[in-house]
Amino acid sequence: MESGKLRRSAVVVALAAGAAVVPAAIPAVATEAAAATCTGTANRFLGSAKATLPAYGNSLDCLLAYGNQGNAVYYLQFSLNKCSGADTGGVDGVYGEKTRNVIAWIQALNGLPADGIYGPKTRKVLDWYFSSGACKRWTAA
Structure with missing residues (x-):
């Protein structure tokens, strides 16, 4: 089995067991590069398959954290x-x-600081759902 699949399986098993992975209060200092809060979405394409990712305007370099809401x-x-x-x-x-x-x-x-804040570094290690049914990483801006 690929190492990525092993890691993903470990995540699913740990979460199914009810594991808490971050402290109740996230530190105010974000480890992701300073960026705006994601206020909307942007579509990205692989061929004709579309994925919708969090965005600020058309930029994917944005942050989401505990308490954020929306599309x-x-x-x-x-x-x-x-x-x-x-x-x-x-x-x-x-x-x-x-x-x-x-x-x-x-x-x-994926070797990133586990602060629970979604940002540009985290986006690049996530698999995104594409309309073709495939899950793939989107590392481009």
């Missing part, structure tokens, strides 16, 4: 559920504790 969070949760099988507490557009924990696990498994 940007909805599409993040949608891809997390479809591509990692992780339980984000539903696809409801609310960045709650479960969404934060899933992001922190994925960050830790």
Whole structure:
């Protein structure tokens, strides 16, 4: 089995067991590069397959954190559920504790600081759901 699949399986098993992966209070200092909060979404294409990613304007270099709400969070949760099988507490557009924990696990498994904050570095290690049914990483801007 590929190492990425092993890591993803570990995330799913740990989350299914109810593991808490980040402290109840996230430090105010974000480890992601300073960026605007994702306020919307932007479509990206691989051939004719489309993925909808969190964005600020047309830029994918934005942040989401505990307490954020809206379409940007909805599409993040949608891809997390479809591509990692992780339980984000539903696809409801609310960045709650479960969404934060899933992001922190994925960050830790990919050698990033596990702060539970979605940003440019985290985006590049996530698998995104494309309309073709495939889950792929989107590392370009």
